[in-house]
Amino acid sequence: MTTQLQKPPGKKNDRYNEIVEAFPPADRVFPTILTRQAERHRDRTLVIAGQTRWTYAETAAVAAASAQHLAEAGIVPGDRIAILASNRAEFLEVYLGCAWLGAIAVPINPASRGVQLEHIFRNSSPRLLVVEDIFRGNLDSMRDQSVLPSDFWTIDQNGISRDASSRAPSTAKSAPAPKPGDTVAILYTSGTTGPSKGVCCPQAQLFWWGIYSARHLGIREGDVLMTTLPIFHTNALNTFYQALLNGCTYVLEPKFSASGYWNTARQHRATVGYLLGAMATILLAQPETQDDTNHEMRVSLGGGVPGHLHEQFRRRFNVPLLDGYASTETNFVIATPVPADHPGSMGYLIDGAEAQIVDGNDTPLADGEAGELVLRPREPFSFATGYFNMPEKTVEAWRNLWFHSGDRVVREASGLYRFIDRMKDxxxxxxxxxxxxxxxxxxxxxxxxxxxxxxxxxxxxxxxxxxxxxxxxxxxxxxxxxxxxxxxxxxxxxxxxxxxxxxxxxxxxxxxxxxxxxxxxxxxxxxxxxxxxxxxxxxx
Missing domain, CATH: 3.30.300.30 (ANL, C-terminal domain)
Structure with missing residues (x-):
């Protein structure tokens, strides 16, 4: 049966509803969002990445200039731009240009090699590759070099070196404005049971990531959101939208460091953190210090952190953890309250999505019975639209008009969801x-x-x-x-x-x-x- 739509206990959504109302459906596209927020928060810092700091107004200028550079290289809306780079400002600069112009960013995991890289390039057919110089060697592991685009830009210590393109240039001004359902990014999944799939993320999905995630975390205007997660995945990318939509500052750190995490949080005066999986466990394994609570972090994402560690983490660092359920194909659609009423559970369904627990024939199961979690959105384009150039996989995953998560889950009569296992695990x-x-x-x-x-x-x-x-x-x-x-x-x-x-x-x-x-x-x-x-x- 379809679940009763239920907000996480203790959540007050008035502020976030005001943001949603300020951006009606047609306005849930990046150029409109950034332009409007830049007018409102002009001189407030939006981005900190290494030595780079951009105000809201400067970020809008960077995005427009990046889009112009792409257009001058012949890129038009719908073209794919592959980005092979670490967490740095230049990565964000290229992404912002794509989102502004209507081109499609294709972030690539820098750990990718050989056949995995070949598959991504063959599947996405990018018109341009922007590659950090330290990762140029990754391309040498590919046997089939013909899948690479002819145009390369390089990121080094001096920024982006843009090679001249042989294609006729276009202009950003002549490009049609992006629509909410237009793909803004193709994010590749892990592909543990076959070739990785490119998830088509529309412009409006990133808007809703920014709304749902911020609501679950209780983000306030002026917060400092610090992430050490890789920006080629959805979490660090949508954290930027959380900051943008809520008048916050986005801090993108190069990588997670157990020994340096809290010092970095203190340096940036971070108020919201983002931890996944074993990261909280790793922090708890560090030697205790007198500075463990000497920071300004108020809350942290804690997806996948074992339930019994939630209270340990809160007691030691004075930071409650938010658990929940999200995937690249869907959104942050299930979440616990903060602090969690049932630590280690998935939490409760948001009021913008529907869910069922089904058996192998897609027949809904009763509360208390374990089955596959299937989901669908209530808000237009708040979920991904499919897998790029993989129609059979798209139909398989979205069969019967529900997205099949591949997760075995139980829903209790109270509306609480509990994760049991990955179906394949x-x-x-x-x-x-x-x-x-x-x-x-x-x-x-x-x-x-x-x-x-x-x-x-x-x-x-x-x-x-x-x-x-x-x-x-x-x-x-x-x-x-x-x-x-x-x-x-x-x-x-x-x-x-x-x-x-x-x-x-x-x-x-x-x-x-x-x-x-x-x-x-x-x-x-x-x-x-x-x-x-x-x-x-x-x-x-």
Missing amino acids: AIRRRGENVSSWEVETVLHAHPLIAACAVYPVPSELGEDEVAVAVQLKPDASLQALDVVKYCEGKMAYFAVPRYVRFISQMPLTENGKIKKVSLREAGITPDMWDREKSGYKLRR
Whole structure:
């Protein structure tokens, strides 16, 4: 059944409704938003990235000039511009020019190599590549160089070097204004089960990212939003829109540093932070100092942070964490209140989207039953419009007019959503389904375990066996059998891991999430302890 639309408890939306009303549907495009906000907040600082600082008025000038440079290079609305660069002002400069002109930015993960890069270039067919000089070597890993565009711009210590284009120039003034449903960016997903898919993000989707995220975080005018997340992903990109729409300052740091995070927050007087996955765990693992609460941060995103760590984080750093559910294809559509009433849950559905929990035939399930979460928007173009040049994948994901998340979720009668597992991460052991999330939740409570990841490995009997990778806290000592004994009695016997592997550092994505695909692909490694070979018998 379709859920009752419910706002997160304790949220006051009047201020954000005023912003939405100030930008009617036709105005939810970047040039209109930036122009209007630049008129309102002219000399207020909007962007801080390294040594670069732009006021609202300067950002509008940068965007217009960047669009003009693109137009002079022959770029027209709808052309794709690939950007292969780190978190720096020049990345943002190119993106702003694309959004202003109506061209489409294609941010690329700087870790991409070889066939992955080839696929992105072949799929998106960019007319121009803007590449940071330190990443030019990435292109050499590609066997098929023919997929590269003929025009290159380079980012170095002096800024952007724009090569002359052989194509006839156009002018930004003659270009039609972008529409809310026009694609502003193609963001490539991880592609753990096949080639990565380019998510088509329309202009209005980024507007709604700025509204929904700011509402969940309780962002106020004048806040300083500091992110260390990579700007080629949606989180750091939409944080810019949060700042722009709410009269805030956007601080883009080069990367996450556990030892330097709070010093950087103090330096910028940051009031809102953005942490994902293991980042909060990593900060908690740092030695405690007298300065742990000496900062101005009022709240932080804490997506994917284990529930039992929320209160630890708040007590130590005096910062509550916001959890919820968002994806590149959708938006920040489910969120907890701040502080969370049920730490570790997904939270409650916003009033701008609809959701169902369905079985394998897309039949809605009753409250309390686990199934796939499917979503659809109520606001025009607040979700992505599909996968670029992948019509079959688009139809598959958006079948029956619902976006299929691939996440196994339970909705409780109260309207609270709880994440169970990724559908593809579900473990099937001897006829029983095992939730890796549920096993991880138990192990995260162990006082000596800093992080863990539960994943399937092949079984000699068919289906899967349960494996766990464990990262201990500094100077902690634990035996594999201790891990197994800790699990006993806290979960079904068939969910207790058979294999235990201790690792010094979890493999992480650029967003700070544990990269389970690396662990799964490694399979059964020589350093794994095998419970069955040890002779230990589980209690049932």
